[in-house]
């Protein structure tokens with residue numbers, strides 16, 4: 001089965017701490033990547049200062065904001081269906097309701113949204129959330145409002161996000177926005193603009209605040225975290241124009257990781273997503289140096305065929321990727337590695353597909369997210385390449401690699417049998433209210449009897465059994 005980070009979290013509506021004097025009601029829900037969920041927390045923070053408390057009840061909402069995803073056609077269709085639902089609620093139950101669209105679809109479709117979807121009053125792109133107070137004022141006066149301007153320097157570094165639907169243990173911290181990579185299949189560079197990095201001081205401040213509030217794990221977020229570069233502000237692509245002083249004091253991703261690891265030595269640190277062409281040996285060595293940086297790398301490759309990698313504008317070869325995997329395994333032997341794969345990219349032959357299969361056999365990923373190619377309007381592939389792999393072939397190839405990944409996951413998960421792993425407890429297990437569920441540093445889910453432990457505890461667990469995706473074990477009491 002196709003499984004994505006997106007779909008795990010699809011359509012979560014969010015509730016935040018209520019401010020006493022706030023009178024209006026906001027229903028906010030998010031689709032897509034972790035960055036969208038993180039952005040919704042920034043939006044919630046801005047809206048709380050505009051007199052809005054959140055609600056989970058559409059029927060009483062004064063304002064509905066939906067944070068949207070454009071990555072595949074299916075993601076956009078899901079949002080269109082939600083708009084139909086809002087329409088029905090507005091027509092039958094809640095005529096005062098206003099609807100705003102945020103995120104990548106807002107940026108991609110711009111004013112077309114207002115024309116195509118009569119229900120929509122407000123369209124706001126990912127860099128324009130600070131303009132929400134003005135835009136809401138327009139809507140209040142009965143006008144439609146739109147801001148889809150992409151920014152050179154907006155990182156929302158000065159806004160303290162309101163943590164939504166939080167478990168109080170794990171949190172996302174954005175470190176870069178946008179992407180300069182221009183993979184030919186990908187809409188993100190068009191919807192999220194050019195790449196820029198956030199001031200390390202504001203990142204460290206957020207990490208410290210999270211620790212003070214009891215959080216135990218953070219995930220540093222960006223479309224391409226390894227490309228992080230702070231030289232005093234500005235776009236990554238303008239770094240060449242920086243002065244000598246700025247260049248000498250610049251902070252790259254391994255530098256940032258080290259700063260985070262040192263400022264909170266007990267906080268678990270994760271990051272996502274890595275791009276093979278930018279993941280340096282320095283980063284891998286920094287991971288090895290600090291115990292609190294988790295040994296897991298999400299390293300999407302998309303295809304194992306050199307021909308397809310080139311057509312995708314992925315700036316590395318199959319061989320270079322394999323060398324990178326070898327380096328990770330040598331420097332951090334117990335590091336888990338996960339993938340994203342696309343099957344059925346234009347011109348992909350059976351031979352190309354077999355290269356993907358053999359690459360997966362070589363790496364034996366711990367887990368992965370696999371997709372059939374979805375043509376996106378405006379991208380290089382969308383404009384210049386015919387979507388020529390028939391749907392049945394795409395589906396068959398997807399099923400083949402999903403099955404292969406499950407077999408690999410099983411092999412990798414079994415390697416932990418009878419070993420002791422450190423688990424950070426996040427929540428009750430979905431399958432049993434007598435078990436806790438948490439993750440190991442390798443990002444593998446582990447369940448075990450609750451005993452006297454609590455959410456937020458680090459527990460050593462002896463693994464006694466497993467499925468392909470989950471470790472099952474018993475907590476080992478600490479010897480005093």
Ligand code: SAH
Nearest residue numbers: 185186222223273300340341371372373374
């Ligand atoms: N660097 C980003 C990638 C975002 S897109 C990150 O932070 O994860 C997530 C995944 O969606 C990609 O790695 C790719 O496997 C998949 N994807 C992107 N565009 C796609 C398309 N047009 N069709 C199918 N899958 C796509």
Ligand code: F3S
Nearest residue numbers: 179181182183186188
């Ligand atoms: Fe998309 Fe490639 Fe950037 S997948 S987000 S263009 S690294």
